[in-house]
Structure formats: C-alpha cells, structure tokens
Amino acid sequence: MTDRNRKPFAGGAFLVWRRQVVLWWIFAVNFILAFVAARPFASEISPLLNHSLRAQDLVHGFNPFEFFALLQEAKGTSVASTASVYLMVIFFVFMLFVEGGLLTAYWLDRPLTRGEFFEASGRFFWRFVRLLIMLLIVLIPVVIVYRVVLRASDAQRERIANPMPGVWIEAIGLLLVLFLMEAVRLWFDMAQVQAVAGDERAMRRALQWSLKTTWDNFSSLYWIYLRISIVAWLVMTLLFVVWVRLVRPEWVGVSFVITQLMALAWLGTRLWQRASETLWYQRYLKNSG
8 A cells, every 4th residue: 555545644654754864864954953052052051050059950860840940040041042043043944945845755755866855945945935924924813812811811810819710711722822823834734735736836826725725624634733743742742751750860872862862753743744734635636636
C-alpha cells in the first residue's frame, strides 16, 4: 500500500519517513543555531550560578521551576537574549524558505535533488511571505479575544474572593483561543498546499479556496491536525518527565540526547501535519474530480 492509498493520518507519517532527509536537514540547521545561541547564554549564566542558592537545585537534579526563577534573576543576559532572538528569527525565516521545497517533495512523493529542492523553495518563498503577512492580519481578532479573556478573568477575581471562577474563565478562554489559532493555522496550511499543488501565484485566491475547502471539510481536516498535535504533546511530555525525574545531573550525554529527541519530535510531528495535509488534498482532488 502506497502513502497515497493510506488514510492521511497514517500516510503522512509514512511520507515523512520516506522523505526523512528533509527532516534531518531541518534538524541539523536547528541544532547548529541552538548551539550558537547557547554559547553566550552559558558564558553569562555561569557567574550567576556560582553565587546562587538555586544552583544546588540544578546541580543535584533539574528543577524546572527553579530554572525559570533563575532566568528571572539573571539580569545580565541581555546580550545572550538578543542573540537568541536573532537566531530564532533566522530559523523562522529558514523554515518559511524551505516550506515550498518541503511541500513539493511531499506533493511529488519522490526524492528531490538539492537543486530541485532549493529551486522550489525560492519559487514559493515570496508567495509564502505574502501569506504570512495575511496571517498576521487575521490573527489580530484572535489576539483581541485573548485580551478580552484575560480582562474578564481579572475582573472576576476582583469581584469575588474565590479565585476559581476567574481561573475557569481563563482556562476556557485559553482553550477557545488555542482552538481559533489552530483553525487559522490549518486554513493557511491548506493555502500553502494549494499554492504548491496548483502553482498558484495569487495568494488571495489560494486563501479563498482554502477557506471554503477547510470550512466544508473542517471536521476531517481538524481531526487529523488535532491527533498529530496530541501525539506531539504526549511525546514531549514523556521526554520531559524522563529528563526531570530519571536523568541524573552527571549524565550530561543522556540529557543532551533527550533534549535533541524533544526537538526532533517537535519538528517531526510538524512535518507529519504538512504531509498529512498534502495527502488529504490529493485525496480531495481525486474524489472531487
């Protein structure tokens, strides 16, 4: 059974496996940028650890709460923070650039030469930049909803002494915001697939088509997207628990491997979503044609 004949959820996983060279290239770039970002941070945080009682909680075990408290205490890491932000932006632009080559590889389901891959990446890059600008505009109402939720939660806490109603309002509101963000992301994901599959140059037409298609088939598309997201969070949570609970401080190599597995799992499941969306689109065209 080929990937195209499998259901998109399972077929997407097999497609990522078959074209895994793309995943390893992205992982390698992420690793190099993370390594570069970690060097200035390590050099600036070391003196602080030498004079902090929180260092014991990190030397004799990894306490994530103490780690984030230490980051709040660290006021001399502005250079490291700035460098990290720049490198994250570089990785984001890199991912936006290779998206066209990635979707082309999934659409054609065959190995691409480096020339073919980067030619496809360059061909769709500025189209995806335009889509990104449109995405930021569409997300403005979602941000407004988020701010309304926070204000409602704060108002509820001020109105009554019991904090739980405010907590419930915030939790339900955040779930709503998360759902809206995922729905918007799915909409724009399908617009990218349409742009690559149809070599669409007008991103407004791609967005209009993907809006109608996503709306008409939202349950099936979102169910694929949601299941892969759940897998991602389960794997990340499991690896994090293993890292915190089972890995001893002196096991530097094991800690390194687990953190890289976390990064690989996050990237892999994101590519899994893109592959499944592409297979769903192919099946949709076949059924509608």
